[in-house]
Amino acid sequence: MPDYRTIRNHCQQIQQLTSTVIDDFLIYFAAQQDKLNRQAEKQLARYRHISKHLPESWKNMSISQYIAHKMFKQGGLINKYINHSGLSHLSKEERTFLEFQKQHPWRFSFAKITGEPETDFFNMHDVFTGDSYLLYSPGMTDIRIAQNPRFWFNLISFNGQCWQTFGPIGAYSGFESQDILFYATELNQGQWFESGRELMANVEKNPVPYFYLISGANLPQSFHKEDQIVHIVAEYLDDAFDAAAFGDKFKVEYSREVYKLSLMGWDQFPHFTSAYYDEKEELLVLYSMTDRGFRELVNRLNECGYQLSYEPDIRVNIIMIETIKNILKKEIKLNRYDHLFYTESPNKESGELKKINAMITSMLPYINSGNKPDLDALAKQHGVDSEMAKDLYEQVMGQVEESRK
Numbered sequence: 001m002p003d004y005r006t007i008r009n010h011c012q013q014i015q016q017l018t019s020t021v022i023d024d025f026l027i028y029f030a031a032q033q034d035k036l037n038r039q040a041e042k043q044l045a046r047y048r049h050i051s052k053h054l055p056e057s058w059k060n061m062s063i064s065q066y067i068a069h070k071m072f073k074q075g076g077l078i079n080k081y082i083n084h085s086g087l088s089h090l091s092k093e094e095r096t097f098l099e100f101q102k103q104h105p106w107r108f109s110f111a112k113i114t115g116e117p118e119t120d121f122f123n124m125h126d127v128f129t130g131d132s133y134l135l136y137s138p139g140m141t142d143i144r145i146a147q148n149p150r151f152w153f154n155l156i157s158f159n160g161q162c163w164q165t166f167g168p169i170g171a172y173s174g175f176e177s178q179d180i181l182f183y184a185t186e187l188n189q190g191q192w193f194e195s196g197r198e199l200m201a202n203v204e205k206n207p208v209p210y211f212y213l214i215s216g217a218n219l220p221q222s223f224h225k226e227d228q229i230v231h232i233v234a235e236y237l238d239d240a241f242d243a244a245a246f247g248d249k250f251k252v253e254y255s256r257e258v259y260k261l262s263l264m265g266w267d268q269f270p271h272f273t274s275a276y277y278d279e280k281e282e283l284l285v286l287y288s289m290t291d292r293g294f295r296e297l298v299n300r301l302n303e304c305g306y307q308l309s310y311e312p313d314i315r316v317n318i319i320m321i322e323t324i325k326n327i328l329k330k331e332i333k334l335n336r337y338d339h340l341f342y343t344e345s346p347n348k349e350s351g352e353l354k355k356i357n358a359m360i361t362s363m364l365p366y367i368n369s370g371n372k373p374d375l376d377a378l379a380k381q382h383g384v385d386s387e388m389a390k391d392l393y394e395q396v397m398g399q400v401e402e403s404r405k
Helices: 004-034 036-045 056-072 092-103 138-146 177-187 196-205 208-216 291-303 318-328 348-368 375-382 386-403
Strands: 107-118 121-126 132-136 151-158 163-172 230-237 251-255 258-262 274-278 283-288 314-317
Touching (some): 004 036, 004 056, 004 107, 004 132, 004 163, 036 056, 056 151, 056 208, 107 132, 138 163, 163 208, 177 196, 177 318, 208 318, 230 291, 230 318, 274 291, 318 348, 348 375, 348 386, 375 386
Parallel strands (some): 132 163
Antiparallel strands (some): 107 121, 107 151, 121 132, 151 163, 230 283, 230 314, 258 274, 274 283
């Protein structure tokens, strides 16, 4: 069994060296040598519409994190600085510390806690690289006193015995790995990440946009009873579509070279489950807002002769859609065919869904501030049934309370 007392003492020695050599000296040295502080401020300024709502201390720590990453990442500036005359005043211990950091590059990690073997120590699993590692982080311990995040984003460094965090800690209550993947594809339009390591290479190249995921960190996932409310999309090439094969299992509609297959009993709240066939693109597109609805849709289509995968192309939480909307200032529309099936007024299920999403979004600021919203007023404002509003509030609060246990 590891000697955690010895490891803790080592970690605290490294923290002291980090404070003295990096925080108090190298951050300013790098700012002077390569204007890294200006680079960081320029990068952060692109998202000032978000940062103006965050504490000033977060911005300052993020600039330090940006500079430290530039220095100590794979191939970082420490390779240039290590023999610079400006470092000649450092002690032998301090230079040895920097040499070790040069040989062990720092990196960002999106990870989950898999165990807590000792206070301030966490067994972590990186959800994109698959790496498992021991992390020392009193900061994470402090965060977990008030809440219980599902997911973490950290800049980590190896000290010879375990890893440690540096700079702001990203602690997410509602995000999942597929949300981060979706965010990355929205940041990099036209780029497809074949693996988790490719995605992390993108983070290493420019981590700043990922810093701002903190703006949605406290938002909980949305549930209706036992069903998690998400956006699920899957696409399959299909050059042999036959509308006649679905008549007894689906409601079939047609509009402007697109068929809509509505799964009866699953096409209303909360599932909104349907399939679309685009004749021009020869593409079968599945859409659902619950995992159960998606699985049922695949089951029914496979009964009609398909062999479709149960693995969707996109599965993203509502809170990530809202977070992207705020950070990137763009609208996200995942069901690109539903507008074809509007009647004189918007389709009932699409309209109801928009009302529900707006209702949940309006509740979240109250919940995050510890206040209860006027549910009747919000229900009237968004055109939602008052009983449904109460049900949605209970579901969201249940998730918040669960995340804080």
